[in-house]
Amino acid sequence: MKLGYKLAAEAFGPKELIRQAVRAEQAGFDFVEISDHYHPWLDVQGHSPFAWNVLSAIAMKTDRLGLATGVTCPTVRYHPAIIAQAAATLAIISDDRFTLGIGAGERLNEHVVGQGFPSVRGRHERLVEALDIINLLWQGGYQSYEGKHLQLEDAQVFDLPSKLPVIAVAAGGKQAAELAATHGTGLFATEPRADLVETFTAAGGSGPKYAEASVAWAPTAEEAVKAAHETTRWALTGWKVMAELPNPVNFEAASATVRPEDIAGQFAVGPDPEPYVEMVGEYRDAGFDHIVLMNAGPDPDGFLDFFEKELKGRL
Numbered sequence: 001m002k003l004g005y006k007l008a009a010e011a012f013g014p015k016e017l018i019r020q021a022v023r024a025e026q027a028g029f030d031f032v033e034i035s036d037h038y039h040p041w042l043d044v045q046g047h048s049p050f051a052w053n054v055l056s057a058i059a060m061k062t063d064r065l066g067l068a069t070g071v072t073c074p075t076v077r078y079h080p081a082i083i084a085q086a087a088a089t090l091a092i093i094s095d096d097r098f099t100l101g102i103g104a105g106e107r108l109n110e111h112v113v114g115q116g117f118p119s120v121r122g123r124h125e126r127l128v129e130a131l132d133i134i135n136l137l138w139q140g141g142y143q144s145y146e147g148k149h150l151q152l153e154d155a156q157v158f159d160l161p162s163k164l165p166v167i168a169v170a171a172g173g174k175q176a177a178e179l180a181a182t183h184g185t186g187l188f189a190t191e192p193r194a195d196l197v198e199t200f201t202a203a204g205g206s207g208p209k210y211a212e213a214s215v216a217w218a219p220t221a222e223e224a225v226k227a228a229h230e231t232t233r234w235a236l237t238g239w240k241v242m243a244e245l246p247n248p249v250n251f252e253a254a255s256a257t258v259r260p261e262d263i264a265g266q267f268a269v270g271p272d273p274e275p276y277v278e279m280v281g282e283y284r285d286a287g288f289d290h291i292v293l294m295n296a297g298p299d300p301d302g303f304l305d306f307f308e309k310e311l312k313g314r315l
Helices: 014-027 051-061 080-093 107-113 120-137 174-182 194-202 221-236 248-254 260-266 273-286 300-311
Strands: 002-007 031-034 066-069 098-102 143-146 151-155 166-170 186-189 209-216 290-295
Touching (some): 002 014, 002 066, 014 051, 051 066, 080 098, 098 120, 120 174, 166 174, 209 273
Parallel strands (some): 002 290, 166 186
Antiparallel strands (some): 143 151
């Protein structure tokens, strides 16, 4: 089992994220994962730097730390040809430490280019075509593709790594879990759902299985819950909401009824390692082997110290 640290790109500026990644490597994390957003979820978070620049800088400042996007949408704001090129380049400069996390995206980030945001079916169709294009370009040579939604004309990625990155496809249901096996080489999830792992495996998937676990460290559980409620209550609105709202102000309204006690029921919080151990165990038992700790507490360095001194050995 590999343990990852989530770089909260919506909550910190680019230099701070790079610093946290370096500290995460020192603390013993196996990899870092960063969200690829244009907007934060809430205005109070206040940030959203370009994830690919941040990852490139981290690659040059670390030695063994794995890197991953969690996740990139390659269909609206980006064309998949650009993602194929970006991921290949990052794999090279990181010495094959990069995993490309891919998903269908959220309106929050994709509407900004003025092309609208597709229906659920339309998003899935585009994601299939995007994965086709990325895999085609990673074969080398000039490639063309004519899909229902996406096209590629005489394109070649000239700098390909010796080892292609894992493509971990985000799945919240059976159809996407099957797609992760047929068009990707890994699975990405946000819940400890054994059925997603089973579907991925049954469809032929054999690669790494990533999942995010929500935690909030602080010297007291009360402080942890308060901080998580202030910045991360949007996470309890559910994917049907998270995929569809266009701006932070909408998430402010949608999360207005989330209570601190709701946070406490969904997050591992406070200074005691045991809730964290139990939460990671749920994901491990469901079949995930790359588990990302998403800390919504108020003190990232305190959490990294806690992981290094108290939690890592328990896990």
